[in-house]
Amino acid sequence: MTSxxxxxHEYRDPRIAQGLVRLIRRTNQRPVRLMxxxxxxxxxxxxxxxxxxxxxxxxLLSGPGCPVCVTSQHDIDTFVAYAxxxxxxxxxxxxxLRVPGSRSSLQAAKAAGRDVRVVYSTMDALEIARQNRxxxxxxxxxxxxxxxxxxAASILAARQSGLDNFYVxxxxxxxxxxxxxxxxNDAVVIDGFILPGHVSVIIGRRxxxxxxxxxxxxxxxxxxxxxxxxHAVQLLCAQIETGRPALVNAYPRAVSEGGNPLAREVMxxxxxxxxxxxRGIGRIPGSGLSLCAGFTDRDARQALPVEVPPAREPAxxxxxxxxxxxxxxxxxxxxxxxxxxxNPVGPCMVSSEGTCAAYYRYHG
Amino acid sequence: MCLAIPSRITTVDGDLGVVDVAGVQxxxxxxxxxxxxxxxxxxxxxxxxxxxxxxxxxxxxxQCLREAARLLEDEGDGEA
Ligand code: SF4
Numbered sequence: 001m002t003s004x005x006x007x008x009h010e011y012r013d014p015r016i017a018q019g020l021v022r023l024i025r026r027t028n029q030r031p032v033r034l035m036x037x038x039x040x041x042x043x044x045x046x047x048x049x050x051x052x053x054x055x056x057x058x059x060l061l062s063g064p065g066c067p068v069c070v071t072s073q074h075d076i077d078t079f080v081a082y083a084x085x086x087x088x089x090x091x092x093x094x095x096x097l098r099v100p101g102s103r104s105s106l107q108a109a110k111a112a113g114r115d116v117r118v119v120y121s122t123m124d125a126l127e128i129a130r131q132n133r134x135x136x137x138x139x140x141x142x143x144x145x146x147x148x149x150x151x152a153a154s155i156l157a158a159r160q161s162g163l164d165n166f167y168v169x170x171x172x173x174x175x176x177x178x179x180x181x182x183x184x185n186d187a188v189v190i191d192g193f194i195l196p197g198h199v200s201v202i203i204g205r206r207x208x209x210x211x212x213x214x215x216x217x218x219x220x221x222x223x224x225x226x227x228x229x230x231h232a233v234q235l236l237c238a239q240i241e242t243g244r245p246a247l248v249n250a251y252p253r254a255v256s257e258g259g260n261p262l263a264r265e266v267m268x269x270x271x272x273x274x275x276x277x278x279r280g281i282g283r284i285p286g287s288g289l290s291l292c293a294g295f296t297d298r299d300a301r302q303a304l305p306v307e308v309p310p311a312r313e314p315a316x317x318x319x320x321x322x323x324x325x326x327x328x329x330x331x332x333x334x335x336x337x338x339x340x341x342x343n344p345v346g347p348c349m350v351s352s353e354g355t356c357a358a359y360y361r362y363h364g
Numbered sequence: 365m366c367l368a369i370p371s372r373i374t375t376v377d378g379d380l381g382v383v384d385v386a387g388v389q390x391x392x393x394x395x396x397x398x399x400x401x402x403x404x405x406x407x408x409x410x411x412x413x414x415x416x417x418x419x420x421x422x423x424x425x426x427q428c429l430r431e432a433a434r435l436l437e438d439e440g441d442g443e444a
Contacts, residue, residue, distance in 0.1 A: 008370045010426055019433020022420050069390045093410070121411020123393055143410070150412045201407060202413045217440050227429055234432075253422035254407060263414060 011225035019229040021053050028237040031057045032077045032119060033189055035182070035325050037175060038196030039066035039353025040224060046362040048226045050233075061325030064178055065196060066353040067143040068095050069323060072277040073311035075171040076347075077100040077140075081306040082138045082169060083109035083116050088304075089132055091125035092140040094118045096124030098344060102312040122154035127282035129158065129166040138300045141170045141361065145202045148172045148289050152270035153293070155298050167300035170290055173276050175199050176211050177287035183215045185281070187326045192218035192236035194229070197251050202267075205249045212247040223251040270295055279347070280320030317346035322355050329359040336360065370417055382406055412430045 010016075036042060041286060042062045045051060051060055064070045080101045083090045090106065097107045097118065110116040115135075119125045122139060129137040141151045158166040161258040175196060182188055195208060200221045212219055222232035232250045239245050251254050258264075269292070276288025291299040313320075316334050320326035329335045329348070339345040341357055348354035371383040371392070383403060393412045394400040403425065408411040408429045 008422075011429075014430050016433045020429065061390055121393065123411055146414065147406075148407050149396055149414070150393070150410045153393065153412065166435065198407060198414065199411055227426075231429060238383065251427060253418050262398060269421075304430055 008225065010221070011227045013227065016227045017041050017053070017230055019233055020227060021231045024234045024237055024333045025060070025360075026231065028055055028057055031059070031243055032109075032191045032237060032240055033132055033162045033325075034233060035061040035063040035193055036190045036194040036196075036222075037063040037065045037179065037352070038194075038199065039045070039069075040127055040198065041101045041194060041196065041354055042355055043063065043360050044224045044226075045229060046358045048229070049057040049325060049362075050192045050226065050229055052177070053230070054233065058237070060194075060233075061190070062322070062355040063182065063193075064281060064323045066323075066355070067147065067353050068099055068351040069319060069354050070170050070173060070278045070280070071096075071099070072279050073102055073313055073349065074277065075092075075104075075169075076138045076307060077103070077311055078169060078171075078308050080104050080106060080109055080308065082300065082304075083114045083310050084087075084303070085136075085138075085306055087135050088202075089128060089135055089137045090140060091117050091128055091137055093102065093142070094351070095229055096140060099347045100314055100344065100350075102309070118219045122150050123157070124153050124204050126157055126163060126166060128159075129275065135274075136165050136167060136330050137168060138167045138304070141168045141172055141329060144173055144175055144196070144199050146196075146198045148174075148269045148271060149202060150261075152266045155270050155295060156266065156299065159295075163240055164297070166359065167298055167304060168291065169300040170271070171276070172271070172286075172289040174273070174289065175203075175280065178207055178281065179208070179211050179213065181278075181281055181284045181287070181322060183217060184325055186298045187321075188324050188327070189242055190217065192245075193273070194232050194236070195219055197221065197223045197228070197254065200249075200251065200255040200259070201259070202259050202263045204257050205247065205255060206257050207259065208247055210351070213346055216245050218245040219247045221249045221251050223254065231312050246348065260295065260310050271338060280323035314345050317344040319348040319356070322348050329356040330363075332356070371408045371413075373400055373402055373404045373406060373413070376402055379388055381413070383413065
């Protein structure tokens, strides 16, 4: 038996959770809609049954926090096109495999004999490049600011060790511009944001300041234990009831003002902000990360261009509305019928961080 | 992809380390944290340690939460 961090364990203490729930019930008077923008929060909220603990006046909405889910259909099709490219090995995190593209998926390409390999880390992808010098190894980069530095580190390592057969398709996205886009979306009403814990580990509290100054939406950065999430909800309710919005860091054991300087530096060396297409939200200016001018030789889209036919969205799938909190999965006609985790129609049912998958697993 | 569970560094070998994640040993890159040491509690994401957890702050925050939770118990149905 190994020890776990003593405090981590204590953050699961049900007595603290109960106390916080009582505090929330006392603070909260009016109906509020809070959105979490992190797939790991979505999973934690379901796993710990947090929705059932809260008064009915508080709705928790799942936002665009699942990296695979927000990846546009065009980007998924691009990934499949790389899998079909002769002489290419595609390396990817596992949850992309089963996402249906317009015409095929990575899993179908793999079943048809294409070389698609699931890796646990970008360093594993580098190792594949080292062992297959005669072939191009393309890593499919999805994820937010948490994942982007790990991909940037692999690109720097590839350059350092002269691995010129390692490429990345970057479909990385950044969270603060998405918050602004959500606030501008008339279909969505959000009274406060539960901000992502591990994205914030990298970017720091300060990275949300410009968003907060513009929109004045209550914000709390939260960790992943029940007490962390309930504490964030309580702080947000207090801000809403008193009419004094703030940008608070409720996860200070992991999140600082300026984030992780090493990770930010590695990211800044390799990536530059660009516009990006989000499923369900559309194009958000400055919300993507593309490889900088100095790294075009590692950028698969530039160094190994592939033809990608126009995208077709999965018919009947409401992932777009789900990712903005405009709909919940049971409001999708396909949920639990044509669309199940065994037979997913859209990405929100594929990824373990997806809202549809979480509802399927935990709601009746 | 993201392990929300804190992990502990058990060996350090240059930029690479082994972390213990609730009893499972995994290799992790230590490239993104400064001066990693055996025994450090870290957050691991996609095979990289991305942050050393601050135990002192963890303890202080917990104390605040306890107080917030307990204050209400005292006012309410009073179980310690
Ligand atoms: S239930 Fe399936 S089809 Fe409906 S929104 Fe979710 S992923 Fe799309």
